[in-house]
Amino acid sequence: MLLAIKILIGLIAFIHLYIMWFEMFAWETRGRKVFRSFPKELFGQTTAMAANQGLYNGFLALGLLWSLLISDQTWMYNVALFFLGCVAVAGIYGAMTVDKKILFVQTIPALITIGLIFFFKN
16 A cells, blocks of 8 residues: 555655646646636736746645655655645645635545555554
8 A cells, every 4th residue: 555655645746746837837828728717818927926836836746755755654654744734735725716626636636645644554
């Protein structure tokens, strides 16, 4: 089960690297396709804000990837739980304020992984 948990953590990290990429480097191209309800005329005006958000998503991804490099299983789980908790909270807030589908992209995968960690950790 440890392998499955690590795969889920890696997938969640990948999602956040992708979010970081389009918010920091492709806000006016890919961002328009992701956030269709956002007024098109505001993308140019919000590039710096989106890049800042992207940076935070990058930190979440790096924290999750860092947890995968920790050899002590207890500490690996602790670090992963912290960053998965941050992802879940950010996803809930994003679903409440931006788009409901953020709940399914961020929050639910993080909560499933948290649940698996608590259920299967030694």
